[in-house]
Amino acid sequence: MATVSALPDIQYAIHRVEPVMGTVVSIGVCDAAAPGQAIDDAVAWLHEVDDRFSPFREESEVSRLSRGELAEADASRDMRHVLDLCDALAADSDGAFDARRHRTDGGLDPSGIVKGWSVDEAAFILDAAGVRRFAINAGGDVVVRGEPSPGRGWRIGVRHPNDPLAVAAVLELRRGAVATSGGYERGTHITDPRSGRAPAGLLAVTVIGPTLAYADAYATAAFVMGLPGLAWVARHARYGALGITDDGRVLWSEEIDALRVA
């Protein structure tokens, strides 16, 4: 019987649990003197992104782009940046990640990169305010900085695909991002944009790396690719992948080796 518990040696100075972007974002800050305003600013930023980039809001910038009411050239800088990222990732992944072919109606949906990118930016807001020891968990996709307790990094459990209350691995990081794509959460089905079919071979893929924007997109693309996707992720400098196969194995690339503590 596996038991997962919280490490007893940390107490957050500031702890926010915020429903936003269709999920819940948990922010834990360990710095005793962290300015509360910075955390407020980071949360406000995430709500702003939700308003502007949600394909489910009729008047969002994404929806107006998708309907052709707004030309890409006239879109905001943030939007053009996100679309550039999407296009680069579609080319890099041979279409396994494709924001322009993601929806069945052919509409634009950059959601696959917006969350990761916006959480990176939220972390930059905290960085700029001098916050040094914090973790942000946006619906299962994580960004961390510093040591939550002297001498150790943040210990991040990789959810077990068959049990929401167990983990299949634990990774320890002092700086960087951890993103997971999988087929086990309700209402979040990933299909191959090239075939429209559900991916086979992997139950979940977890990607670590410097930014959540890329880690999240790589995890989505690798999940779609199946087993070869793990090696594809590992080709990118400083990114690593851990996959859980549908025949009960955990596979990981070299970059993960140094971070794996369980």
Place this chain on the structure above:
Amino acid sequence: MFPKRGAIAAALTAAGLALLFSFKTPERVVTLARVATGAGSSSTTGTDTSTGATATPAPSASPSPSATASASSTATANGTVTGPVVETQYGHVQVAVTFSNGAIRDIQALQLPSDRMRSAEISSYAGPILRQEALQAQSAQIDLVSGATYTSSGYEQSLQAVLDQVRA
């Protein structure tokens, strides 16, 4: 004779490589069968299923007819064994297998096709080597959980929600 664990790892890795190569080119499967057995010959043998040109596992570890180079050594409990260069439709493939205490520790690609666009795609999938173990539910102390994106209601059932409650 290698311990069972090494043999299993090698067998799975061979299957993995076969899968990697068949990803873009299902008509051609390269298997590294000799590594999986581990005993006897130390030569890595490539089998080209698309042409039927089989590099037969030879007791003397002699290179296959298609191999252009071979640096074989005695299969020992420790050390690195270099396989022959196997010609494939897309270029040359050669791997080195590192053993430690009789178990396979690493398999590295020394040569992979890269001269053409399609070859580059294959190389990109086959290059990095993956480690593996059986999936199990772990007992652990953690700060956060990474998992497939949950909805607001999915959060209520998540381990992250439990961790947030503990820290509240």
